Amino acid sequence: MEISSNEYKMLFIFDGLDECRLSLNFKSKVKLCNISESASVDELLMNLIVGNLLPSALIWITSRPAAADLVPSECVHRVTEVRGFSDPQKEEYFRKRISHKRLAYRIIRHLKSSRSLHIMCHIPVFCWISATVLEKMLSEAERGEIPKTLTQMYTHFLIIQTNIKHEKDYEKKVKDEDMILKLGKLAFQQLVKGNLIFYEEDLRECGIDVTEASVYSGLCTQIFREELGLYQGKVFCFVHLSLQEHLAALYAHIYFKNKKRNVFDKSKPSLLSRIFLYLFQNNSLSELHHTAVDKALQSKNGYLDLFLRFLLGLSLESNQTLLRELLTQTGSCSYNKEEAVQYIKQKIRENHSPERSINLFHCLNELGDDSLMQEIQRYLASGEIGETKLSSSQWSALVYVLLTSEQKMDFDLKQFIGAQNTAEEVLQNLLPVVKESRSAQ
Incomplete structure (x- = not known):
């Protein structure tokens, strides 16, 4: 096709920029203008997006938000966002999915009783x-206890999947818990690299046999899947990023309990020091949690946010009981929940961006601590919040409370303006709420 002629209007669709492993270097000095010139795929892509190649062509790129900033803003002319299910669509999904009307009603009512779960239902996979x-x-x-947090929901889902056996008869060479830990290792290693699709060598590196994985129970048919990629080669991915994040957190948690080592620590201790650590050092999980909190806050695109929520949630005794259904052999270590809570609150105080603090409040929710939120609720109920000088952590708590309230507001900021809070300060601190409101005054 003479695609460079004026006879055709070209449209290129690049579906899944976040899954692209090519290093798109937009600072590269390689400039391609001639379509007949030979070049590597990453150079072709980069020059198409910048507009050096086929400048009249239209380009449509899809991506999860985490990777959207890979393309320089000056190359982007229009951005659209898929918001997922609205609140009425959430209910419609469950009424269509669950044939028993009364059971569907009970499920909807339970999800509405937990704001963190109900909010997550905008993601269709989470509804499933x-x-x-x-x-x-x-x-x-x-x-048993009905799941009220994200961690409980995903851990129950994992238990259900391990109990689903594949329709075909096969010789079961791997125990459920061994496969979970192998998938968890794969999930963690690829998550920290920012990879959402994997190749056979990635699986082999984690001790996963490809043929085994393709037939192995619900764990690999419902959680992990095989696809045909470029050049008809096999590629693998988790059904959803959140499933990868949950398994990665599970692996980090078990790795610490069994080996007394932090997965983020890349140094390789000697055999003698490993034995000493294992036998004599009573490491606390708090060390791992502090590292994970710091790593999540340092991330520019929030790719460790959900991982952190799962990691913290897995430390609770209620979830430890659930894990014993999955994994029979896990080590022990000390854990002080209050220490983790105080560390997160300290980070909320230090962090001046309400947007970055939102996930930390979700983390507190996973740990069952709502003290900051209750404080703000009392201020709101008194009607005197405009006369109260709020700290940075209280502003963040206020944003979280307003964003997780049931009403999709026509938002009036005047109630927060007073002797202690100027209009400019209120607008700056409550901007995340304004963005989500139907209208704002």
Whole structure:
């Protein structure tokens, strides 16, 4: 095709920039203008996006938000965002998915009772996970604590999947828990590299047999999948990034308990020091959690946010009990929940961006601490919040409370302006809420 002629209007669609492993170097001095000139794929892509090659062509790129800033802003003319399910669509999903009307109603009511779960339901995959878990747990035959947090929901889902056996008969060479830890290692290693798709060598590096993985129970048919990529080669991915983040957190948690080592520590201790650590040092999980909090805050695109929520949630005793259903052999270590809570609150005080603090409040919710939120609720109920000088952590708490409230507001900022808070200060601190409001005054 003579695509360079004026006869055609070209449209290129690059679906999944976040899954692209090519290093798109937009500062590269390689400039391609001739379409007949030979070049590497990453150079072709970069020059197409910048507009050196086929400047009249239209280019449509899809990406998860985490990788959207890979393309320089001057090359982007229009941005659209897929917002997922609206609140009415969330309910519609469960009514269509669950054939038993009364059970569907109970599931919807339970999800509405937990704001953190209900908010997550804007992601269709999370609705599928919730329906799978709650349909089983709210049925009369099933007993146990109904999941109220993100960590509980995903851990229950993992338990259900390990109990689903593949339809084909095969010789089971690997125990459930061995496969979980192998997938967890893969999930963590690739998450810190920012990779969402993997190749056979990545699987082999984690001790996963490719043929085994392709037939192995619900764990690999519902959580992990195989696809055909470029050149008909096999590529692998988790069904959703959140499943990768949960398994990565599970691996980090178990690795610390069993080996007394922090997964973020890349140094290789000697055999003697490893034995000493294992036998004599009573490491606390808090060390791992502090590192993970710091790493998540340093991340520019928030790719460790959900991982951190899962990691903290897994430390609670209620979730430890659940994990024993999955993994029979796990080590022990000390853990002080209050120490983790105080460290997160300290980071909220130090962090002046309400947007960056939102995930830290979700983390406090996973740990069952709502003291900062209750403080703000009392100020709101008194009607005197405009006369109260709020600290940076209180502003962040206020943003979190307003964003997780049930109303999609027509937002009036006047109630927060007073002797202690100027209009400019209120607007600056509550900007994340203004962005999510239907209208703001």
